Amino acid sequence: MPSVRKLKPVPELWTIFQKLFRAYGPQHWWPAESPLEVVIGAVLTQNTAWQNVERAMANLKHARLLNLDLLCRTPAGRIVELIRPAGYYNIKARRLLSVLNWLKEQGGFAKLRATPTSRLRAGLLDCYGVGPETADSILLYALNRPVFVLDAYTRRILTRYGLIQGDEPYEELRLWIEESLAPFLKKDPRATVRVFNEFHALFVRLAKTHCRSLPRCPGCPLNSR
Ligand code: SF4
Incomplete structure (x- = not known):
């Protein structure tokens, strides 16, 4: 079966994670007790x-x-x-x-x-x-597995940021994000789970505060490259 991966891994995703984490801090997801x-x-x-x-x-x-x-x-x-x-x-x-x-x-x-x-x-x-x-x-x-959760907010933000077209298949984007972050996570499964956990939550936070349906770019943590 041909690979679904077409996008090349990019270091910008790690930069985005760092900027969002610096701006918003830990998000303590998922909101559940078990x-x-x-x-x-x-x-x-x-x-x-x-x-x-x-x-x-x-x-x-x-x-x-x-x-x-x-x-x-x-x-x-x-x-x-x-x-x-x-x-x-x-x-x-x-x-x-x-x-x-x-x-x-x-x-x-x-x-x-x-x-x-x-x-x-x-x-x-x-x-x-x-x-x-x-x-x-x-x-x-x-289950604490190192799998990135891709949602519509993430897709919207990365499209506006200019890293993706926005209509790529789910699997292509998930694998691309995981591969782009891998060099910064040094094959450490616990660190990977922690970063994937935070990153998804941070994307949700950004989508609800600045990168809404109508973007509010002034003050957005990603509004400077
Ligand atoms: S709010 Fe504006 S600057 Fe921030 S990610 Fe969205 S489009 Fe980019």
Whole structure:
């Protein structure tokens, strides 16, 4: 199969990371108390504001269901009721149960520690309705795997910065970002996870403060090369 990689690695990505980190500092992502909450949040956050995810999560917590086994045994209708604030609740309940049942079949979070990242990624992508951004969010933030999460904000910022066209396939951009950052991370998996974690969160922060739909360039940390 031909490689999807076409863009050449660039050192500017590391410069962008440094500028954003200097400007905003650590972002303390993902906003969750456990890997299970990360998984639930990653599925529920699709097409909705984070506040709605928090309301759905509060319902699950109040129902004492934030437990992998309990959730897998809960009827889909009950999950639908509880996650209603997150919108698209029927489809999201189906997606959530698909991921949770897959996790359970694998033996739960502890058992996954020994599984290679490529196998985990393939397993997640096989779950109903799970796309690469959701799979990679789970890999990075719930399972501490060195996989970059590429979202629409990152795509928008890097397009405006002039590094990409903006319509490249997800895999091409993900691999390009990972390869561009690799020389600065010295094959240290922990450092890689830390930087990928922060960088994604910093892109989100920039997209919400300066690089919005209508950019507010004055004062933007990237407004000088
Ligand atoms: S806000 Fe302006 S300067 Fe900052 S990244 Fe976006 S387009 Fe570039």
